[in-house]
Amino acid sequence: MKTILFVDDEPFVLNSIKRILRKERHRWESHFAEGGQAALDLLERRSFDLLVTDMKMPAVDGFEVLGTAELLHPNMPRMALSGYSEKETHTKVTNLAQRFLDKPCESEKLIKAIEESLGETDRDLN
Amino acid sequence: MYPNIGNGKDRADRMKNNDRSLYSVMLQNEELRDTLGKMDLVLAQIVESIVWTDSDGKIKWCNGSFDDLCGKLRLFILGNSLSELLPLDCSESCKEIHPCDKLLRDKADLDTVCRFKRGDQAFDLEIQGRAFISREGERSAVFVIRDITRRNLLEAQLRQAQKLESIGSMAAGITHEINTPVHYVGENLRFIEESISDMQKLFLKLLDCSGKPITNDDWPEINSLIESIDLEFVQEEISNAVRESLKGISQVANIVKSVKEFAHPGEPAMELTNLNEAIESTILLSANECKYVADVSSDLCPDLPLVPCIGGKLNQVFLNLIVNAAHAIGDNLRDKKSGNKGQIEVKTHSKGDYVEVEISDTGPGIPDEIHGKLFEPFFTTKEAGRGTGQGLAIAKKIVEQDHHGELSFETQLGKGTRFLIRLPVSQGL
Numbered sequence: 001m002k003t004i005l006f007v008d009d010e011p012f013v014l015n016s017i018k019r020i021l022r023k024e025r026h027r028w029e030s031h032f033a034e035g036g037q038a039a040l041d042l043l044e045r046r047s048f049d050l051l052v053t054d055m056k057m058p059a060v061d062g063f064e065v066l067g068t069a070e071l072l073h074p075n076m077p078r079m080a081l082s083g084y085s086e087k088e089t090h091t092k093v094t095n096l097a098q099r100f101l102d103k104p105c106e107s108e109k110l111i112k113a114i115e116e117s118l119g120e121t122d123r124d125l126n
Numbered sequence: 127m128y129p130n131i132g133n134g135k136d137r138a139d140r141m142k143n144n145d146r147s148l149y150s151v152m153l154q155n156e157e158l159r160d161t162l163g164k165m166d167l168v169l170a171q172i173v174e175s176i177v178w179t180d181s182d183g184k185i186k187w188c189n190g191s192f193d194d195l196c197g198k199l200r201l202f203i204l205g206n207s208l209s210e211l212l213p214l215d216c217s218e219s220c221k222e223i224h225p226c227d228k229l230l231r232d233k234a235d236l237d238t239v240c241r242f243k244r245g246d247q248a249f250d251l252e253i254q255g256r257a258f259i260s261r262e263g264e265r266s267a268v269f270v271i272r273d274i275t276r277r278n279l280l281e282a283q284l285r286q287a288q289k290l291e292s293i294g295s296m297a298a299g300i301t302h303e304i305n306t307p308v309h310y311v312g313e314n315l316r317f318i319e320e321s322i323s324d325m326q327k328l329f330l331k332l333l334d335c336s337g338k339p340i341t342n343d344d345w346p347e348i349n350s351l352i353e354s355i356d357l358e359f360v361q362e363e364i365s366n367a368v369r370e371s372l373k374g375i376s377q378v379a380n381i382v383k384s385v386k387e388f389a390h391p392g393e394p395a396m397e398l399t400n401l402n403e404a405i406e407s408t409i410l411l412s413a414n415e416c417k418y419v420a421d422v423s424s425d426l427c428p429d430l431p432l433v434p435c436i437g438g439k440l441n442q443v444f445l446n447l448i449v450n451a452a453h454a455i456g457d458n459l460r461d462k463k464s465g466n467k468g469q470i471e472v473k474t475h476s477k478g479d480y481v482e483v484e485i486s487d488t489g490p491g492i493p494d495e496i497h498g499k500l501f502e503p504f505f506t507t508k509e510a511g512r513g514t515g516q517g518l519a520i521a522k523k524i525v526e527q528d529h530h531g532e533l534s535f536e537t538q539l540g541k542g543t544r545f546l547i548r549l550p551v552s553q554g555l
Contacts, residue, residue, distance in 0.1 A: 083301065
């Protein structure tokens with residue numbers, strides 16, 4: 001089973017992701033970190049198959065989470081999911097993450113992006 | 127008896143002297159005329175109106191600019207009273223005393239700005255005046271009057287521009303504040319939609335069995351359906367999803383309401399305002415600017431009297447001060463590479479004839495050398511693009527000129543800064 005770590009400082013966002021991914025529970029194991037610091041603590045201990053993080057968070061922000069993840073687990077794909085729509089942030093994120101999804105984002109789009117990041121659509125196509 | 131005019135030579139000398147003195151008097155007269163002519167010319171060309179009145183306020187003399195200001199010929203000005211030629215623009219109930227009468231009554235130097243009317247037109251005048259007693263012992267007064275209508279208009283436009291700037295700089299933050307709840311509300315609704323359709327499958331299965339008792343043969347199918355839709359999870363999470371979504375929606379509604387209150391569309395008019403409410407909506411609006419660098423707390427006096435103010439303008443002052451506090455703390459955290467959030471505290475107090483609004487931060491404080499420049503327009507320590515240095519200058523003008531209040535600050539390097547706004551509870555003049 002593929003493991004995914006979701007990071008957001010807003011617990012309601014994590015809850016909504018947990019609900020929407022419940023039906024995918026047989027293929028994906030979701031983990032949740034409330035805030036950047038919690039994410040760093042988890043990433044120090046283990047790796048995941050995919051990291052999905054919010055960008056704007058107090059204290060430890062998404063840039064720090066993505067940067068640390070790159071150092072600790074260079075092969076783990078990284079995705080940003082953020083309500084911040086500034087061009088500047090976009091450019092900066094693309095250096096650290098392979099994908100950037102804007103909030104609000106439909107669950108179909110999120111699921112498709114996760115599948116692509118995990119290389120699952122490629123396998124389906126083959 | 128004629129004065130002794132002496133002998134012939136003396137007489138000739140004396141006549142020469144007389145001629146000379148006559149000539150010098152003529153010269154002096156000519157010089158005087160020349161000087162007077164120049165003075166007249168200069169006074170006529172001065173843009174400010176200059177008016178000289180007697181102790182009753184009747185005009186003894188004025189310059190050309192005053193003729194233009196009144197829109198009347200000099201003939202109809204001289205001897206008339208200044209307060210009738212330049213009536214104040216205020217309603218019947220307005221008890222404001224005409225500055226001219228005030229000067230003649232109080233005999234203290236006058237320096238004021240008032241709105242006057244001429245026909246349908248209103249205009250703002252800055253008036254300075256001084257009462258004095260002439261050499262002949264006559265009481266009179268001189269006024270210098272400057273038309274600042276255009277300047278006021280430009281300043282109003284500048285204020286509007288600054289307001290747009292502060293809304294613009296927050297637009298990204300407000301978008302984020304709205305996008306987050308919209309995101310999870312949308313996700314929750316999709317979850318609820320899917321859950322309902324799953325539950326319907328179960329209901330239909332159970333309805334199939336209705337009328338006849340569920341047999342052992344039915345259970346495996348029912349159980350596998352229950353398992354596949356994860357009934358326990360769905361049951362629990364539907365109500366959570368609804369509850370969290372409702373909170374999200376009310377958060378969005380509050381933000382939208384704050385934006386509306388902040389923008390305060392319509393004619394800017396003095397009205398009795400609940401400052402606590404205004405402050406709460408401003409705090410909500412600035413939440414995204416602040417929450418990543420500081421905890422914002424408020425301690426609002428529950429018995430705060432309503433204060434006459436122009437709501438939209440004062441919100442702009444609160445917002446500027448709160449956002450400045452957040453920027454000060456944020457820059458400080460970045461410089462010190464510290465992860466500890468700062469504090470912003472907003473307090474209101476009732477102090478008899480005044481209310482006070484206090485906005486304090488745990489930022490780096492303001493260095494001594496810039497204390498004097500803090501309220502100067504276009505003075506900023508922020509990098510280009512983050513502020514035009516209008517915020518505090520306009521805040522001071524809004525508090526002190528529009529509301530007859532005071533805006534001051536106390537600061538301690540390394541400790542923080544506290545801005546204090548004092549507003550009179552009654553605006554009567």
